Amino acid sequence: MKQMTESQLQELEQDLNTIRDEVLADLGERDARYIRRVIRLHRALEVGGRVMMPFGFIPPVFVAATFSLGLSKIIENMEIGHNVMHGQYDWMNDPSLHSQTYEWDTACSSDSWRRTHNYEHHTYTNIIGKDRDYGYALLRLSDDEKWRPAHILQFFNYILLSVFFQWGVSLHELEFERIRRGEIRLRDKLPFLREFVRKGGRQAFKDYAFFPLVTLPVAPIVLAGNLGANLMRNLWSSTVIFCGHFTQDAETFNEKDCENESKGHWYLRQLTGSSNFTGSKWVHLLSGHLSYQIEHHVFPDLPAYRYPEISEKVQAACRKHGIGYNTGSFIHQYAGVVKRILTYSLPDRLRMKLTSQPA
Numbered sequence: 001m002k003q004m005t006e007s008q009l010q011e012l013e014q015d016l017n018t019i020r021d022e023v024l025a026d027l028g029e030r031d032a033r034y035i036r037r038v039i040r041l042h043r044a045l046e047v048g049g050r051v052m053m054p055f056g057f058i059p060p061v062f063v064a065a066t067f068s069l070g071l072s073k074i075i076e077n078m079e080i081g082h083n084v085m086h087g088q089y090d091w092m093n094d095p096s097l098h099s100q101t102y103e104w105d106t107a108c109s110s111d112s113w114r115r116t117h118n119y120e121h122h123t124y125t126n127i128i129g130k131d132r133d134y135g136y137a138l139l140r141l142s143d144d145e146k147w148r149p150a151h152i153l154q155f156f157n158y159i160l161l162s163v164f165f166q167w168g169v170s171l172h173e174l175e176f177e178r179i180r181r182g183e184i185r186l187r188d189k190l191p192f193l194r195e196f197v198r199k200g201g202r203q204a205f206k207d208y209a210f211f212p213l214v215t216l217p218v219a220p221i222v223l224a225g226n227l228g229a230n231l232m233r234n235l236w237s238s239t240v241i242f243c244g245h246f247t248q249d250a251e252t253f254n255e256k257d258c259e260n261e262s263k264g265h266w267y268l269r270q271l272t273g274s275s276n277f278t279g280s281k282w283v284h285l286l287s288g289h290l291s292y293q294i295e296h297h298v299f300p301d302l303p304a305y306r307y308p309e310i311s312e313k314v315q316a317a318c319r320k321h322g323i324g325y326n327t328g329s330f331i332h333q334y335a336g337v338v339k340r341i342l343t344y345s346l347p348d349r350l351r352m353k354l355t356s357q358p359a
């Protein structure tokens with residue numbers, strides 16, 4: 001991480017606080033109209049997909065229905081659910097859009113997500129040993145974790161995690177790695193497991209039992225379409241999240257360096273530990289504007305669709321303080337993620353020879 005004096009960190013904090021305050025002062029009807037318009041789009045896509053699905057015996061209709069339903073799930077998870085649960089629209093005083101009451105369309109319960117993501121990940125971003133989102137306890141992505149033979153297969157673990165992403169996220173709070181090491185007992189996680197079964201079971205019943213059963217003559221087609229829509233959502237959301245956190249230039253940190261950190265130091269960690277990617281307005285919408293992951297980590301409770309308009313100000317602050325701003329095309333950032341996963345799957349000696357990097 002870039003070394004900055006306390007006075008420099010205070011100046012960085014002031015610069016970023018000014019950007020935040022300007023947005024907060026401008027929140028209003030424009031933002032409310034935006035999120036309600038996105039909700040209408042999500043509902044239209046979901047209804048369209050559900051209505052078309054029973055006619056999926058016609059191949060083009062099946063593709064259209066699956067794609068429409070998949071898009072609705074992506075928008076609901078990324079641009080609505082994730083952002084609403086960060087409190088980005090709490091100021092509207094709308095119970096249906098409040099961070100503490102919103103329940104999203106995925107296997108992970110909102111309460112579990114708020115605990116593991118909103119608190120753990122955004123507080124301890126990329127601090128090895130504190131941020132369990134870093135590698136999801138499955139992937140070795142830095143030298144901070146000792147290499148083990150099982151890491152040779154981690155690219156296959158990455159593929160499996162991406163395919164079943166909603167289930168991987170929903171089980172994240174189980175802390176399987178701590179159970180395996182004997183630090184906690186499985187019985188300690190019984191309250192969480194009950195929550196997991198309740199929410200995950202409801203999601204599985206809805207997509208894989210209820211909707212196929214109400215269209216019984218074409219149940220296999222509807223089941224296949226729902227599977228396809230969930231796969232589409234899982235692959236896209238996992239890729240967006242990985243491109244925002246695990247590119248080659250995204251920094252990691254140790255606990256000692258982050259003890260008693262100031263808000264300015266926290267800002268610096270968010271700026272250097274996150275990655276953006278470029279794209280069209282549709283790419284930004286479908287990513288929940290997590291294509292601006294840097295801005296999201298600095299300002300997690302500001303409406304995400306505001307990130308493009310404040311990005312230049314954040315970049316200007318980075319230039320002023322000599323801080324790198326990690327961005328690039330989607331393909332470039334994704335290639336960096338894949339390279340990082342593959343590189344750290346290798347034993348240190350082999351990795352050193354191939355990359356000329358110190359162990």
